[in-house]
Amino acid sequence: MTDFRQDKAIYLQMADRICDGILSGEYRPGDRIPSVRELAVFLGVNANTVVKSYELLSRQGIIQTRRGMGYYVTEDAMAKILDDHRTRFLEETLPEVFRQMQLLGIPAETLTEKREEWLRSLRTD
Amino acid sequence: MTDFRQDKAIYLQMADRICDGILSGEYRPGDRIPSVRELAVFLGVNANTVVKSYELLSRQGIIQTRRGMGYYVTEDAMAKILDDHRTRFLEETLPEVFRQMQLLGIPAETLTEKREEWLRSLRTD
DNA sequence: TGCAGTGTATTACATACATAGTACAGTAAA
DNA sequence: TTTACTGTACTATGTATGTAATACACTGCA
Numbered sequence A, B: 001m002t003d004f005r006q007d008k009a010i011y012l013q014m015a016d017r018i019c020d021g022i023l024s025g026e027y028r029p030g031d032r033i034p035s036v037r038e039l040a041v042f043l044g045v046n047a048n049t050v051v052k053s054y055e056l057l058s059r060q061g062i063i064q065t066r067r068g069m070g071y072y073v074t075e076d077a078m079a080k081i082l083d084d085h086r087t088r089f090l091e092e093t094l095p096e097v098f099r100q101m102q103l104l105g106i107p108a109e110t111l112t113e114k115r116e117e118w119l120r121s122l123r124t125d
Numbered sequence C: 001t002g003c004a005g006t007g008t009a010t011t012a013c014a015t016a017c018a019t020a021g022t023a024c025a026g027t028a029a030a
Numbered sequence D: 001t002t003t004a005c006t007g008t009a010c011t012a013t014g015t016a017t018g019t020a021a022t023a024c025a026c027t028g029c030a
Helices: A010-023 A036-043 A049-059 A077-104 A108-124 B012-025 B036-043 B046-059 B077-104 B108-124
Strands: A063-066 A071-075 B061-067 B070-073
Touching: A010 A049, A010 A063, A010 A077, A036 A049, A036 A071, A049 A063, A049 A071, A049 B077, A077 B012, A077 B077, A108 B108, B012 B036, B012 B046, B012 B077, B046 B061, B046 B070
Parallel strands: none
Antiparallel strands: A063 A071, B061 B070
């Protein structure tokens, strides 16, 4: 089992990864994503867990199934994910980050410093 | 049942709230926190769930029990929480926030704008 | 056609989480 | 001592999650 957090359901984390893959351009509209068995073996999880993840993304209209062929990224997957993630990020994630900064006494400058630091670390890879 | 997220165990969210209460000064070292039954009724959860939460905080040395009397905030609770939260925030939360900003195409300025906006909203309350 | 690789469905089992109810033991105060 | 709170410790039940194994139906291709 590779690299999953203990505090969140695996199938949810897998769905997040697929979405990240779509946002980053790894998967494009119309692309086929790994089969349930393939991904299960690759990540070292049970195939049923992958199925659960794919069913969730299907219900959200981000991927769609073609029986016997596989799962494919929908045409408007990117827009759906962006809409959803952007509002969640602005309305839930950021306020929580600010609240924690307040509690921990972390100044605003640290935020911009760490951000630049993080960007630099990207170029190093 | 008041106000709990679906994607994280209730007892973990309750522990987080107690820690927030200590960081914000609501609970001070030596203070007694609500009894398991009292908090269970107040939050509309089962007493056993509160127990699980308190046992976790006990193991972390943030609160300690006095049988027959209740649970009390330890003297170094604040330091313990600050150490733990600060490293988690800087090493886990922030990188994840920056990663999401990158994926969502949210510029750095939005971060500082939203932060000021959030600070203003505090004063309005 | 046959075959390998797809999704789909089912059953069984284990663990974590949460609820519900009951009982017992320690403490403080009337 | 009695009473009313505490924490502590059970048993039982149900749901969500994750694993394991098996079977079936569909699609593309040799």
